[in-house]
Amino acid sequence: MARAASTRKKIAFTALAWLVAMVIFFPILYTIITSLKTETEAIQGFDLLPSFTLENYVTVQTQRDYFKPFMNSVVISVGSTILALLIAIPAAWAMAFSPTKKTKDILMWMLSTKMMPAVAVLVPIYLMFRDFGLLDTRIGLTIMLMMINLPIVVWMLYTYFREIPGEILEAARMDGASLLNEIVYVLTPMAVPGIASTMLLNVILAWNEAFWTIRLTTTNAAPLTAFIASFSSPQGLFWAKLSAASTLAIAPIVILGWFSQKQLVRGLTFGAVK
Numbered sequence: 001m002a003r004a005a006s007t008r009k010k011i012a013f014t015a016l017a018w019l020v021a022m023v024i025f026f027p028i029l030y031t032i033i034t035s036l037k038t039e040t041e042a043i044q045g046f047d048l049l050p051s052f053t054l055e056n057y058v059t060v061q062t063q064r065d066y067f068k069p070f071m072n073s074v075v076i077s078v079g080s081t082i083l084a085l086l087i088a089i090p091a092a093w094a095m096a097f098s099p100t101k102k103t104k105d106i107l108m109w110m111l112s113t114k115m116m117p118a119v120a121v122l123v124p125i126y127l128m129f130r131d132f133g134l135l136d137t138r139i140g141l142t143i144m145l146m147m148i149n150l151p152i153v154v155w156m157l158y159t160y161f162r163e164i165p166g167e168i169l170e171a172a173r174m175d176g177a178s179l180l181n182e183i184v185y186v187l188t189p190m191a192v193p194g195i196a197s198t199m200l201l202n203v204i205l206a207w208n209e210a211f212w213t214i215r216l217t218t219t220n221a222a223p224l225t226a227f228i229a230s231f232s233s234p235q236g237l238f239w240a241k242l243s244a245a246s247t248l249a250i251a252p253i254v255i256l257g258w259f260s261q262k263q264l265v266r267g268l269t270f271g272a273v274k
Helices: 002-035 055-063 067-097 103-115 118-131 138-162 166-174 179-190 192-208 211-216 224-229 239-259 261-268
Strands: none
Touching: 002 239, 055 239, 067 103, 067 138, 067 179, 067 192, 067 224, 067 239, 103 138, 118 138, 118 211, 138 192, 138 211, 166 179, 179 192, 192 239, 211 224, 224 239, 239 261
16 A cells, blocks of 8 residues: 555656646747747747748848857856855855854845835946947857846855865875965865856856846847847747847757756755755
8 A cells, every 4th residue: 555655646746747847848849839820920929830931040040140149148157156156155165164244144134135116226337337348249248147146146156055064174284285276176176066056046146137238238248138139020020030140049058958967957956955
């Protein structure tokens, strides 16, 4: 009886997992199928067997330069991630191994900034970017996305670093390691899974950011999120072409997530079991 009940429970959880996966994957499937329709078919509703035309992809490539926003997304996402790690690793190290009475308050304050509506600070940030000449530049967007995701990066690294025994760092200091050597040659190699998962998550968040990329760029530094928005015109939404542009935009990050899923899961569960 116990074995049969356990088997039924496993089947139920497996079915539930498949159901959740299908619900999550359905919007992606819908987008891909719509991108293979004509505009007339796209506005008629969902159809699993469209005419399967690649005309929309050809149009997207000829009317818009896909490669330029793609490279902007790569440069901005990777650049903001590297910059965030350079700042977050020393900050998380200090909070994890040299905490003060205000450490938790600082962490909570950093996290609280993620709860602030972005539109509330749009005007002052836009004016600052305008005055410093950072509008529609890769450097400006890299800095902006780094600041947006920095609280999450610090929090994740702080959690991973807390699981590393402090005695190892103390031993390195006794052997004459400097502060920089302690972080670079001792701490960082031990936290590779956590750093890798944090890096992947930050790349995904930066790649998907739309609010700031659309408002702080026009043409030169516009990433793929702005590339998708460009298919909205006063004449209306061209659903098939918009779906083709969306498919081209999400494909690189979906492929990256697929091939790095083991590393991502390993990093997110790092330190969960002692």
